[in-house]
Amino acid sequence: MVSISLRNICLDYPLYGAYDFSLKRRLLGHIIREPGEMRIIRAVDNVTIEAEAGARIGLAGPNGSGKSTLLRLIAGVYPPSSGSIAVQGNVVPLLGLNAGVNLDFVAEDNIALLLRISGRKPTRSVIDDIWAFTELEARMQRLPLRMFSSGMLMRVLFATATAFPADILLLDEWLSVVDEHFAEKAQERLLNLVSQAAIVIIASHDQPLLRRTCTSIINLDHGRIASTVTVEPPATHTFELCEKRA
Amino acid sequence: MHHTSETPRRPSVLHIFKIYYPDLFGGTLTVIRDICASLKDAFASAVLVCSRSAAPRDIVVNGVQVERVRSFGNLLSLPAAPTYPWRLWRKIAEHDLLALHAPFPLAELVFAFGFGRNRPLVVHWHADIVTHAGLRWFIEPLMRRTLRRAKAIIVSDHVLVDNTPSLREFEDKCHVVPFGIDTSGYDWPKIEPHHVNDRGRLVLACGRLVPYKGFDVLIRAAAAHSFEVWIIGEGAERSRLQQLILDLGLGDRVRLLGSVNDCERIKLMCLADVFVMPSVTNAETFGLAQLEAMAAGRPVVNTALDTAVPRVARHGMEAITVPPGDAEKLGEAIDTLIRDPERRRCMGLSARTRALTRYSATAFRQGMEAVYRDAVAAPSEERSAIAEPPQATGWLDTVRIAAALAWSDMRHRYVRSLLGPFWMSLQMAIVVAVLGSVIGQMSNANMLARLPMLALSMTAWTFLNSVVLDATTALQNSASLIRDRALPPVIFLLQCTFRQALFALHNACVPLALWLILSPHDLSHALAALPGLLLFVACTFALSLVLGAMATRYRDLKPIIESTLMLAFLASPIIWSSDMINHRSTVMRLNPLTHLFAVWREPLAGGHIDPTSIVYVLVALALLIVASVLTLVHLRKAAFWI
Numbered sequence: 001m002v003s004i005s006l007r008n009i010c011l012d013y014p015l016y017g018a019y020d021f022s023l024k025r026r027l028l029g030h031i032i033r034e035p036g037e038m039r040i041i042r043a044v045d046n047v048t049i050e051a052e053a054g055a056r057i058g059l060a061g062p063n064g065s066g067k068s069t070l071l072r073l074i075a076g077v078y079p080p081s082s083g084s085i086a087v088q089g090n091v092v093p094l095l096g097l098n099a100g101v102n103l104d105f106v107a108e109d110n111i112a113l114l115l116r117i118s119g120r121k122p123t124r125s126v127i128d129d130i131w132a133f134t135e136l137e138a139r140m141q142r143l144p145l146r147m148f149s150s151g152m153l154m155r156v157l158f159a160t161a162t163a164f165p166a167d168i169l170l171l172d173e174w175l176s177v178v179d180e181h182f183a184e185k186a187q188e189r190l191l192n193l194v195s196q197a198a199i200v201i202i203a204s205h206d207q208p209l210l211r212r213t214c215t216s217i218i219n220l221d222h223g224r225i226a227s228t229v230t231v232e233p234p235a236t237h238t239f240e241l242c243e244k245r246a
Numbered sequence: 247m248h249h250t251s252e253t254p255r256r257p258s259v260l261h262i263f264k265i266y267y268p269d270l271f272g273g274t275l276t277v278i279r280d281i282c283a284s285l286k287d288a289f290a291s292a293v294l295v296c297s298r299s300a301a302p303r304d305i306v307v308n309g310v311q312v313e314r315v316r317s318f319g320n321l322l323s324l325p326a327a328p329t330y331p332w333r334l335w336r337k338i339a340e341h342d343l344l345a346l347h348a349p350f351p352l353a354e355l356v357f358a359f360g361f362g363r364n365r366p367l368v369v370h371w372h373a374d375i376v377t378h379a380g381l382r383w384f385i386e387p388l389m390r391r392t393l394r395r396a397k398a399i400i401v402s403d404h405v406l407v408d409n410t411p412s413l414r415e416f417e418d419k420c421h422v423v424p425f426g427i428d429t430s431g432y433d434w435p436k437i438e439p440h441h442v443n444d445r446g447r448l449v450l451a452c453g454r455l456v457p458y459k460g461f462d463v464l465i466r467a468a469a470a471h472s473f474e475v476w477i478i479g480e481g482a483e484r485s486r487l488q489q490l491i492l493d494l495g496l497g498d499r500v501r502l503l504g505s506v507n508d509c510e511r512i513k514l515m516c517l518a519d520v521f522v523m524p525s526v527t528n529a530e531t532f533g534l535a536q537l538e539a540m541a542a543g544r545p546v547v548n549t550a551l552d553t554a555v556p557r558v559a560r561h562g563m564e565a566i567t568v569p570p571g572d573a574e575k576l577g578e579a580i581d582t583l584i585r586d587p588e589r590r591r592c593m594g595l596s597a598r599t600r601a602l603t604r605y606s607a608t609a610f611r612q613g614m615e616a617v618y619r620d621a622v623a624a625p626s627e628e629r630s631a632i633a634e635p636p637q638a639t640g641w642l643d644t645v646r647i648a649a650a651l652a653w654s655d656m657r658h659r660y661v662r663s664l665l666g667p668f669w670m671s672l673q674m675a676i677v678v679a680v681l682g683s684v685i686g687q688m689s690n691a692n693m694l695a696r697l698p699m700l701a702l703s704m705t706a707w708t709f710l711n712s713v714v715l716d717a718t719t720a721l722q723n724s725a726s727l728i729r730d731r732a733l734p735p736v737i738f739l740l741q742c743t744f745r746q747a748l749f750a751l752h753n754a755c756v757p758l759a760l761w762l763i764l765s766p767h768d769l770s771h772a773l774a775a776l777p778g779l780l781l782f783v784a785c786t787f788a789l790s791l792v793l794g795a796m797a798t799r800y801r802d803l804k805p806i807i808e809s810t811l812m813l814a815f816l817a818s819p820i821i822w823s824s825d826m827i828n829h830r831s832t833v834m835r836l837n838p839l840t841h842l843f844a845v846w847r848e849p850l851a852g853g854h855i856d857p858t859s860i861v862y863v864l865v866a867l868a869l870l871i872v873a874s875v876l877t878l879v880h881l882r883k884a885a886f887w888i
Contacts, residue, residue, distance in 0.1 A: 014886050021887075023800035072885070075732035079882045096730035102654065104661050109654070116650040117731060119643055144661075 002089035002167045002198035004051040004074060009083035011044035011073055011223075043069040045223040046083075053198040058210035060203075061220035067203035070220070071095060071170045074201065089167030089198060092118065096172070097157040103146040107131075107156055110145055114160045126163065133159040133189070135182070151182075158186055162193050169197040173204055257342035257622045258290040262334065262353045264325050266295040266314070267307045271480070271505055273453070273534040274347060274372050277425060281345075282310045284611040289618060294337055296325035296352075313337070322381065324352060331356045338362035343622050346392065347372055351385050358391035360879055366621040369396045371420075373529045374410050386412065393419075397621040400614070402532040403554030409528075421617050424554075425534055426610025429602050431512050432541040447473040447584050450518035450544075452511065452535040453525075455481030455502070460526035460549070460571065465490050467524075467577035468500050473584050475500045476518070478511055515542035519590060520583045523548040523555060526570045530555055540564060540601040545593035547579045558605070564597040648737045652744030667752040675756045678704055681821050696823070698765055699851065701757035703820045703843065709750040710786045711811050716742035717794030718804045725888040735884040739794045743787045771852050778846030778855070781863055785842055788870035795877045798887050814839055838866045 017039070019025050043066050051057060059067040072078050073085070075093040100117050101110055111130055112122035120126070131141055134155040145153060171190075194200045194213060204210055210217050211231055219226040261278050282291040286309070293307075297314035305312050317327035334356050338344060344367045346353055357367065369392065389412055393399060399413065399420045407413045407420045449468075453459040461477055465487065468475045477487075477500070484502060491500045506514065515521065521539030523530070523546060531553045536546045540558075546565035550556050559565035566582065568575040583590050660666035678701045685700075686693030717739050721728065724738040761767070797803040818839040834840050841859040848855045 016887065021799070021801040023796075024802055026800070072729065072732070077729055077732045077885045091732070093730065093732050096726055099726040099730040102658065104658060105654070109657070113650060113654050117647055117727070117733065119647070 002053045003086075004049065004055075004088075004168065004199055004201075005084075005086045006047055006049045006074070007084045009044055009047045009073065009080045009085060010042060011069060011078055012040045012081040013043040013069065013078075015039040015041055043223050044073060044080075047223070047225055049218070051199050051201075055216070056194065056200045056202075056214040058202050058204065058214035058217040059220060060205070060207065060210060060217055061226070065220040066223040067220055068095065068172050069223075071172055071201060071203055074168075075170055087168065091168045091170065092164075092166030092197075093170040094161050094172070095170065097154065097161055101145065101153075101157065104144055106142050106144050107148070108141045111156065111160050114157075115163070118164070120164060130156075130159045130163050133163075133185075155182055162189055165193060165196040167197065168199045169194065169201070171200070171202045171204075256288060256290045257618075258292060258340070259285075259343045259345050259618065260337055260341040261291060261293045261345045261347065262350065263293070263295050263347040264350050264352070265297070266293050266312055269295075269297050269299065269314075270454070273532070276534055277370070277372075278347060279308060279310075280426075280428075280607070280610070281614055283308060284607065285615055285618065288615055289343070292337075292341065294330075294334060296327040296330055298325075324350075327352065335361050338365055341365065343368065343618060345370060345618075346396075348392070349373060349385070349389065351388055354385070354388040354392040357395060358388040359876055363395065366397045367392075367395060368617060368621050369393060369399045371399055371401045371406065371410075371413060371531075373531045374412070390415070398617050400617055403557055405552070405554055405557060406531060409552045421613070423610060423613035423617065424558075424605055425532055425537065426605050426607040427534075427537050427541050427601060428607040429541045429598075431508075432516065432538075432543075432598075448518050449473045449475045449520045449522055449580055449584075450478070450514060450539070451475065451522045451524065452478040452515075452538075453523075455479050455483040455487060457483060458525060458527040458529040459483075460524035461487055462490055463526060463571055463573045463576060464522055464524040465494065465496065465500055466573040467580065468496055469494045470574070471577050471581050471584075473499070473520075473580060475522075476503055476514065477501070478503050478506045478514065480505045512538070512542065515539050515544060518542075518544055520544065520580055521546050522576070522580060523559075524570075524576060525549055525551065525555065527551070528553050533558060536565075537601055537605055540597035540605075543594040543598040545583055545590050545597060547576065547583065549576075559597060559600075564593055564600055644734060644737050645740065647733065648740035649744055651737070651741045652748060655741070655745045656748045667749045668755075670749065671753045671756055674701070674704060674708070674753050678756060678760075685822065694764055698757050698761040699823075699847065700821065701760050702754075702850075703847070705750055705753045705757055706782065706843070707815060707820045708753060709746050710782075710789075711815070712749070713742050713746045713786050713790045714793055714807065714811060716746065717790035718797035718807055720794055721798040721884055722888050728885055728888060735795075735881050736791070736878065739791050740787070742790055742794070743783070747783070768852070771850050774849035775846040778849060781845055781867065782842055785863070785867050785870060788867065788874045792870065792873045792877050795881055795884065798884060819843065838862060842866070 014020075045066075047070065049057070059070060061067055069078065071093065072095065073080060074087060075091055075095070076087075077093075100114055102113070105113070108127060111127050115122040115126065127141075131138065134152075136152060136155065140148075140152075145156070148156070171194075191213070194202075200213075202210065202213065214231055216231060217229045219229070261282065263274070263278060266275055267279065278293065282293070285291065291310050293310055293312040295312065295314055296317035298317050298319065299314075300316070303314055303316070305314065313333070315327045315330045315333050317325035317330075319326050330352050334353055338361065342365070344362060344365050346357070346367060347370045348354070349372070356362065393412065393416050396416075396419060399416060400423050401407055401413065401420055402423065402425050404422050407417055407422075413420060449464075451461060451464055453461070455461060455477075459479075461483070464475060464477070475496075479502075487502060491497060491502075503514075515538055518539070521536060521542075521544040523533045523536045525533065526549065528551055530549075530551060533548065533555045536548055536555070536559050539546055546559040548555050548559055548565050548567055549570035550561075550567050551570055556565070556567045559567075561567035566579040568579050583593075656667065663669060665672070678697065681704075682693055682697050682700055685696075720738040720742050721735055724733075724735075724741075727733050728735055728738070793803070793807055797807060814837075817833060818837055819834065820839075820843065841856075841862040844859040845855055845863050848859075
């Protein structure tokens with residue numbers, strides 16, 4: 001059973017200044033009784049979210065409202081300061097595409113390594129499937145990523161990241177993929193991925209996109225839930241797809 | 247579950263203290279017992295304590311489950327129970343609320359290090375640390391950390407908050423719940439005091455026979471006057487007090503009654519003429535015994551401590567308060583009451599009234615229950631469930647990913663050059679050759695025979711050195727994988743060890759070649775060295791885990807670690823061996839690296855390992871493992887540091 005349950009979650013994000021990284025300063029501060037005032041920001045403030053299988057949740061809000069932090073909290077990057085969090089299911093966070101790339105390696109090896117990092121076995125057929133999606137020439141598989149243009153690099157990374165379905169999909173900013181033709185294809189693949197996942201949480205500034213893909217939109221402001229909007233099904237094509245699969 | 251009859255499950259409370267019935271009787275224990283008994287409808291209680299008796303570990307006292315952890319005597323007033331923190335940590339998960347009866351540094355240790363963070367904690371502040379004040383520097387930080395994470399702190403009187411610096415800091419969390427007493431047991435209308443004891447000179451005191459209770463002061467006070475003193479209680483001071491009584495020749499007037507059961511004690515309280523609370527230090531925070539005496543309608547003589555003692559029974563109203571430790575004044579005050587039956591009667595009456603109105607059991611129960619309920623229910627602040635990390639990446643996955651990353655690092659070396667890591671081996675061969683010739687010049691021993699061991703030691707040192715140095719930057723270099731892919735940080739510290747192990751295997755070709763050329767080949771020695779090598783690798787990994795995490799949190803540690811490693815290299819028998827220099831110098835014997843190398847080098851050379859080396863390495867490993875466990879707990883916050 002796939003579910004996410006956040007109850008009264010708060011996250012105090014410590015902002016380490018240059019001095020806060022110094023052990024000497026910290027010890028000295030103890031001796032000369034200067035309380036090391038660490039600045040703390042409440043990045044997530046008393047957030048409660050319950051999501052069952054089939055939920056598509058959009059996170060909206062201005063920059064610094066805690067969207068990405070909340071996603072990382074669900075992914076387990078940050079431990080909550082208080083409140084309880086229970087996540088059941090295999091979480092795939094797609095927060096940044098570049099993580100774990102080694103530009104000196106050939107494309108093929110990079111794909112294999114990225115798949116291993118996400119706990120998949122990189123077989124020949126899987127890599128070939130991924131490569132087919134990028135629509136790049138087969139011989140480029142053997143070239144180091146350093147030689148790829150940024151657009152090509154994006155294609156490879158995107159194709160790898162979205163190769164496997166997930167129970168819980170966390171997306172930060174609808175992945176911006178260059179190249180108009182590929183963007184369309186990428187969109188389609190992502191929507192397909194979204195439709196297969198049991199729970200999807202998307203953080204984005206793009207309101208129309210959130211309305212298209214999500215069942216409810218949570219507006220965040222300074223880490224608090226400002227409002228929760230349930231999206232009336234506008235009966236678009238993509239949404240029907242979601243419902244059938246879920 | 248022990249109680250299946252109740253439909254809504256009662257939240258369970260774990261009381262944490264050092265000792266409990268039936269091993270001892272005393273004020274604090276009475277409080278714990280009363281809490282358990284009076285809240286039994288709302289909370290299921292359990293008690294975790296230490297005990298010196300080997301008798302059954304789990305017992306039931308007054309319907310409360312008590313687990314007694316074996317202790318091997320007392321060390322600085324603390325039970326020496328090495329397994330207590332471990333048991334406490336195991337029990338925490340089974341309960342909804344933790345009630346720590348402070349001070350108890352053994353338990354504070356557990357909380358201060360961040361264990362049990364997912365359960366609300368209530369601290370019952372019974373006393374400040376007064377004895378062994380020299381240990382304050384160690385205990386106080388533990389106490390502060392424990393208080394900081396507590397949901398609520400319960401004190402018996404507000405004066406404690408004002409007079410205790412560590413409590414003042416957390417004043418907003420402090421709740422004043424004065425102890426209460428069930429006065430119904432004290433109604434003995436049939437026994438009028440003068441019927442039993444017409445002499446009107448029986449003085450009663452009650453408490454554990456420990457130094458802070460000041461019973462020696464009372465005994466010395468008795469010497470100058472003619473009243474009779476009975477002291478209820480048992481404890482370590484007994485023989486000393488008994489000696490004092492004999493020395494002063496008071497054997498006929500001063501009696502140590504030992505432990506007395508509740509019913510008997512109440513009876514004694516009712517027949518005494520004056521009750522004395524001669525405590526000499528602030529360890530006496532409340533004086534539950536004087537409250538019992540007040541309930542029995544006895545006038546009290548107490549001492550002017552900075553605690554609730556002179557506020558429970560107030561000077562001139564229910565008591566005469568004298569300076570603590572002053573035998574003369576104490577004697578005079580008692581004598582004043584003995585000589586004035588009318589005053590005794592008045593004071594006794596007002597004492598009973600005060601006990602009934604101000605310190606009732608009902609008020610105590612309600613106060614406690616309110617604090618406990620708030621702690622359990624409230625918007626579960628501090629109740630982050632760490633029990634289940636959101637992404638359940640098992641240990642196997644962690645190791646697998648770390649190995650994949652390390653393997654790719656090694657291949658990376660081959661991408662840039664054909665020889666790959668063998669370049670380093672080449673460099674190593676040159677270093678060994680040069681060092682070998684230099685050392686050969688310095689000592690006239692046969693250097694050629696030493697060369698394989700020198701090369702192997704260098705390989706091992708290079709491994710340890712690079713693992714630790716890599717670890718100091720590993721987390722920062724993998725920031726994006728930690729933050730964007732939610733990989734556990736420990737992977738990247740493990741990766742350092744794996745990667746350097748692969749490189750060390752490359753380097754090992756140098757000593758291997760030298761060994762094949764220069765030494766008689768004896769495989770059994772190599773096998774004998776394997777356990778030692780495993781210890782070496784385990785210590786290296788644990789060290790890198792601890793230092794890697796700390797260097798990420800505190801960036802100024804990296805240069806310190808670098809220079810320390812350099813120093814360690816020079817100060818340890820790596821390029822030189824112990825028989826080359828002044829045999830077994832102190833620095834060398836204290837240096838853990840000496841032993842860490844000895845545990846595998848000695849058997850490899852066909853010798854026997856010195857048992858002290860094994861002990862040394864095992865102790866070092868145990869310490870490192872403890873430190874690693876703590877590091878792993880704190881590593882959850884690593885994403886904030888990078």
